[in-house]
Amino acid sequence: MNVELFAPELTLTACAIIVILLDFVINRKGLLAAVSIAGIVISAGFTIALWGSSSQAIFNNMLVVDNFALFFKLLFLGTAAMLILASVDYVSKFARFQGEYYALILLSTLGMMLMAATTELISIYVALELTSISLYVLVGFLKDPKSTEASLKYLLLGAVASAVLLYGMALVFGFTGKTQLGEIAQAIQAMSPQAPLASPALLLGIVLLVAGFGFKIAAVPFQMWVPDVYEGAPTPITAYLSVASKAAGFAIILRVFNSAFGLPNWLSLDWGLIFAVLAAIGMTLGNVVAIPQSNIKRMLGYSSIAQAGYLMVGLATVGFSPAADTLGQSGLIFFLASYALTNVGAFIAIIAISNKVNSDLIEDYSGMGKRAPLLALALTLCLVSLTGVPPTAGFMAKFYIFNGAVQHGLLWLVIIAVINSVISAYYYFRVAKVMWLGKPASEEKVPSSGALRVALSLSCLGVLLLGIVPSSVIRLAELAAKMLIP
Amino acid sequence: MSFNYLSTIVFLPVVAAILIAALPKLSDALIKRIAAVFTFIPLILAIIIFLRFDRSSSAAGAIQFEENLAWIPSLNAFYHLGVDGVNLPLVVLTAFLGFLVVLISWKIDLRVRGYFACLLLMETSILGVFCALDLLLFFLFWEIEVIPMYFLISIWGSGRKEYSAIKYVIYTLFGSALMLAGILSLYFTTGSLSMLDLAKSGLGAFTPVIPLSTIFFLLFTGFAVKLPVFPLHTWLPDAHTDAPTAGSVMLAGALIKMGGYGMIRICVSIFPQVARDYASLLVIIAVVSTLYGAALTLRQTDLKRLIAYSSVSHMGYVLLGIFALGQVSLTGAILQIFSHGFITGLLFAVAGLVMHNTGERDLKKLGGLARQMPIIAVVFSVAGLGALGLPSTSGFAAEFLVFVGSFSSTIVSGIQVYTLLAILGVVLAAGYILWMIQRVFYNPVLEQYNGVKDADVLEKIYMFAFIAVIMLVGIYPAILTDIINLGVLPMVSLLG
Numbered sequence: 001m002n003v004e005l006f007a008p009e010l011t012l013t014a015c016a017i018i019v020i021l022l023d024f025v026i027n028r029k030g031l032l033a034a035v036s037i038a039g040i041v042i043s044a045g046f047t048i049a050l051w052g053s054s055s056q057a058i059f060n061n062m063l064v065v066d067n068f069a070l071f072f073k074l075l076f077l078g079t080a081a082m083l084i085l086a087s088v089d090y091v092s093k094f095a096r097f098q099g100e101y102y103a104l105i106l107l108s109t110l111g112m113m114l115m116a117a118t119t120e121l122i123s124i125y126v127a128l129e130l131t132s133i134s135l136y137v138l139v140g141f142l143k144d145p146k147s148t149e150a151s152l153k154y155l156l157l158g159a160v161a162s163a164v165l166l167y168g169m170a171l172v173f174g175f176t177g178k179t180q181l182g183e184i185a186q187a188i189q190a191m192s193p194q195a196p197l198a199s200p201a202l203l204l205g206i207v208l209l210v211a212g213f214g215f216k217i218a219a220v221p222f223q224m225w226v227p228d229v230y231e232g233a234p235t236p237i238t239a240y241l242s243v244a245s246k247a248a249g250f251a252i253i254l255r256v257f258n259s260a261f262g263l264p265n266w267l268s269l270d271w272g273l274i275f276a277v278l279a280a281i282g283m284t285l286g287n288v289v290a291i292p293q294s295n296i297k298r299m300l301g302y303s304s305i306a307q308a309g310y311l312m313v314g315l316a317t318v319g320f321s322p323a324a325d326t327l328g329q330s331g332l333i334f335f336l337a338s339y340a341l342t343n344v345g346a347f348i349a350i351i352a353i354s355n356k357v358n359s360d361l362i363e364d365y366s367g368m369g370k371r372a373p374l375l376a377l378a379l380t381l382c383l384v385s386l387t388g389v390p391p392t393a394g395f396m397a398k399f400y401i402f403n404g405a406v407q408h409g410l411l412w413l414v415i416i417a418v419i420n421s422v423i424s425a426y427y428y429f430r431v432a433k434v435m436w437l438g439k440p441a442s443e444e445k446v447p448s449s450g451a452l453r454v455a456l457s458l459s460c461l462g463v464l465l466l467g468i469v470p471s472s473v474i475r476l477a478e479l480a481a482k483m484l485i486p
Numbered sequence: 487m488s489f490n491y492l493s494t495i496v497f498l499p500v501v502a503a504i505l506i507a508a509l510p511k512l513s514d515a516l517i518k519r520i521a522a523v524f525t526f527i528p529l530i531l532a533i534i535i536f537l538r539f540d541r542s543s544s545a546a547g548a549i550q551f552e553e554n555l556a557w558i559p560s561l562n563a564f565y566h567l568g569v570d571g572v573n574l575p576l577v578v579l580t581a582f583l584g585f586l587v588v589l590i591s592w593k594i595d596l597r598v599r600g601y602f603a604c605l606l607l608m609e610t611s612i613l614g615v616f617c618a619l620d621l622l623l624f625f626l627f628w629e630i631e632v633i634p635m636y637f638l639i640s641i642w643g644s645g646r647k648e649y650s651a652i653k654y655v656i657y658t659l660f661g662s663a664l665m666l667a668g669i670l671s672l673y674f675t676t677g678s679l680s681m682l683d684l685a686k687s688g689l690g691a692f693t694p695v696i697p698l699s700t701i702f703f704l705l706f707t708g709f710a711v712k713l714p715v716f717p718l719h720t721w722l723p724d725a726h727t728d729a730p731t732a733g734s735v736m737l738a739g740a741l742i743k744m745g746g747y748g749m750i751r752i753c754v755s756i757f758p759q760v761a762r763d764y765a766s767l768l769v770i771i772a773v774v775s776t777l778y779g780a781a782l783t784l785r786q787t788d789l790k791r792l793i794a795y796s797s798v799s800h801m802g803y804v805l806l807g808i809f810a811l812g813q814v815s816l817t818g819a820i821l822q823i824f825s826h827g828f829i830t831g832l833l834f835a836v837a838g839l840v841m842h843n844t845g846e847r848d849l850k851k852l853g854g855l856a857r858q859m860p861i862i863a864v865v866f867s868v869a870g871l872g873a874l875g876l877p878s879t880s881g882f883a884a885e886f887l888v889f890v891g892s893f894s895s896t897i898v899s900g901i902q903v904y905t906l907l908a909i910l911g912v913v914l915a916a917g918y919i920l921w922m923i924q925r926v927f928y929n930p931v932l933e934q935y936n937g938v939k940d941a942d943v944l945e946k947i948y949m950f951a952f953i954a955v956i957m958l959v960g961i962y963p964a965i966l967t968d969i970i971n972l973g974v975l976p977m978v979s980l981l982g
Binding site: 330373380384389390391395396399400402403406407411414415418419421422425429433436437468469470471474475478 | 556557558559560561600622625626627628629630632633637640641648652655656659660663666667670671673674695696
């Protein structure tokens with residue numbers, strides 16, 4: 001095995017350890033963020049260097065290095081970097097444990113990178129737990145009652161979801177006798193078509209897998225934890241949960257369902273239909289419940305449930321399309337990239353504003369257009385993108401993913417999705433309205449640090465670029481999606 | 487490679503918007519100058535294109551000044567701009583209004599930076615809609631306009647501005663959602679986003695994902711909200727009335743024209759068969775729009791609201807001309823779009839001046855202003871006469887063509903009756919326009935308006951520019967109809 005194939009992960013691990021150790025000896029905690037960023041940049045450099053080569057398996061086929069995994073690794077690294085930049089101000093809220101804060105972010109990123117690369121049930125579980133356990137701690141980092149409650153809730157529900165997932169894996173393993181995704185696929189295809197129907201174990205296993213992963217991506221009906229956890233967690237972690245953790249969930253779902261359950265066709269139609277139904281319920285519920293929210297983090301929590309619904313339209317497309325067609329996969333991957341940029345941008349603006357006004361209530365954003373015009377502009381842009389209005393990434397992403405869905409006979413789902421997009425305009429624009437038309441509570445300007453401004457401008461630039469000239473990223477997404485075809 | 491006229495025209499305003507928004511410490515005066523320069527150049531370029539446009543009959547249906555680049559290859563989407571006889575007049579119109587609204591806005595002093603950024607962004611959006619020949623690009627530009635318009639109305643407007651602004655956004659988003667659904671289903675049916683290819687090849691060879699007539703009406707409804715067509719017009723009086731003067735001018739002059747343009751370029755060109763099948767229904771809607779709009783206009787007592795409702799009526803003629811589906815009627819519809827842009831633009835501009843100088847827009851409280859503001863009174867009367875279709879104004883030429891064309895159209899049965907009914911709209915228009923002029927300018931002179939200002943030099947300049955175009959097209963309509971004909975001919979041949 002070549003070490004360089006594992007270099008991105010190794011770098012990140014080393015960096016996490018260095019950050020914890022450094023925390024003991026230095027007083028200028030800003031340096032910790034700088035070291036973390038440096039580690040991420042190096043790791044991203046290694047990742048980019050690996051891009052384009054053919055798929056290579058490492059650790060006895062437990063992990064694979066291919067464009068699909070690399071695309072997601074870059075996505076996680078980029079998100080983590082932006083949120084660390086945005087955290088520089090925020091961490092002043094907790095004087096101690098800053099080293100641990102950054103190290104845990106790095107470790108959960110590591111877990112997600114492994115999730116994107118695993119091709120085997122047990123290592124999937126290990127990677128998932130590495131991600132989740134880091135996040136359980138991070139959610140409780142504020143140590144106030146709300147944050148603690150959020151953390152406990154997330155831990156308990158997460159543990160249940162893990163158990164469900166493990167049970168599902170056990171059933172799949174019991175049915176096929178394999179843990180390798182590729183071998184599972186072979187085992188299923190080798191059976192007579194009646195075998196899976198005769199014993200419901202495989203289907204039950206798949207349903208339990210959907211439930212377990214559904215928790216990660218906040219799919220209805222496994223979304224109960226979202227509003228409370230999003231509200232209670234430190235805002236950068238909320239952003240991280242809503243973006244990176246969700247993307248990791250989708251990465252692993254794509255990998256598992258594509259590689260192991262992609263054939264025979266009736267099987268993929270079955271789980272495609274499950275995802276289609278979950279998508280329809282998810283977007284509708286998320287959007288409708290988001291409307292009355294008065295706390296912006298809760299609102300974005302429900303919004304992320306709705307966005308997960310749109311993303312699942314992509315999963316449903318994957319299920320409905322023939323195995324050689326990658327339109328669903330690449331649509332999903334592109335949507336994730338634009339969603340990540342958009343939501344990170346929105347949360348960074350929220351971090352900056354809530355740092356000053358010390359509140360997450362939408363009414364306290366009143367008059368932000370006057371107090372912090374650039375922050376308000378950036379947040380407006382991101383909300384516009386979440387709605388899916390051109391010329392932003394959100395529009396292109398929806399266009400692309402819906403395009404795939406209709407081509408594979410999911411017109412009904414796309415109609416529901418388009419109606420939902422219109423509903424969502426109401427609550428997204430309400431925030432914009434409060435910011436630009438409301439009376440400011442005070443004339444005081446809202447300051448923001450240089451690091452945060454860098455992160456915010458990067459994400460806004462990305463949102464516009466993906467909205468106007470998306471072709472290069474679509475190309476990358478297509479290259480990544482091709483890797484999923486066995 | 488030749489100079490990319492169209493891209494330059496479309497993007498210069500947004501470049502200025504970015505400059506204005508991004509450069510710190512610009513003085514208000516400098517911002518206004520930047521805006522003026524960056525809208526004046528597109529106007530000059532638009533006029534150059536207009537003069538260099540090949541008018542020979544061999545150029546019928548040909549796209550000129552074409553720019554075609556791969557944009558999103560995996561979606562088969564192209565960055566495809568070009569002008570033919572249908573959209574060239576509209577590009578000129580928008581470039582013209584884009585420059586004039588900057589002059590009209592010269593006295594704005596509230597949040598100048600944001601105001602001009604919004605105005606310029608909107609100009610790019612409208613120009614883009616008129617130039618784009620790719621459906622996705624078209625939709626992209628179509629949507630950009632919503633947000634600047636929302637802010638223009640809600641921040642710099644008057645009256646119930648927030649209500650009007652949000653109403654505008656909701657109607658627009660509703661319309662564009664339907665339109666997007668239409669574009670998507672068209673795309674899923676054919677795999678192509680090129681308006682030209684779709685119009686050329688026809689849809690006969692494809693199995694549509696949903697019935698073609700459904701796609702047609704999804705698109706039509708999207709455009710009808712914008713035009714606006716009865717019963718989807720209720721956003722318009724509110725938005726026009728409460729928008730700032732420049733916003734009203736742009737909205738009435740260029741923005742709602744996107745609806746009419748979309749109907750011609752997409753609904754009629756791509757779905758000629760469906761358009762024929764449903765033409766009778768749409769012509770009836772046009773007549774209802776015309777008469778209902780005119781009837782409502784008659785009972786308005788608010789100066790701006792009156793002009794706004796008259797737009798509903800005048801856009802009814804456009805709809806009538808389009809779905810009479812004759813060569814002359816289509817030409818008339820496009821000329822009416824152009825002419826109405828200038829006439830109503832001028833009406834709103836002058837109404838804005840009256841409002842600004844007297845602080846009043848209630849017709850009951852105005853009167854006798856011809857004495858106190860003679861120049862404004864003359865200009866307003868000229869614009870009013872244009873609106874009621876007096877010969878030698880562009881309004882006459884356009885309405886004449888629409889009515890003659892519709893009356894002689896062979897495609898819709900019974901069109902003569904509908905045309906005659908629609909002509910009643912002209913009679914009503916004479917009523918409300920003359921009545922309005924009388925109530926504002928000619929009743930007994932009111933003491934409290936002694937000493938109100940008349941138009942100053944800048945205002946005279948732009949009023950003169952408006953009137954020059956209105957008279958030029960009125961006296962010599964062939965300057966436009968020759969060009970429009972070239973664009974309409976291939977469409978008519980499809981209609982058979």
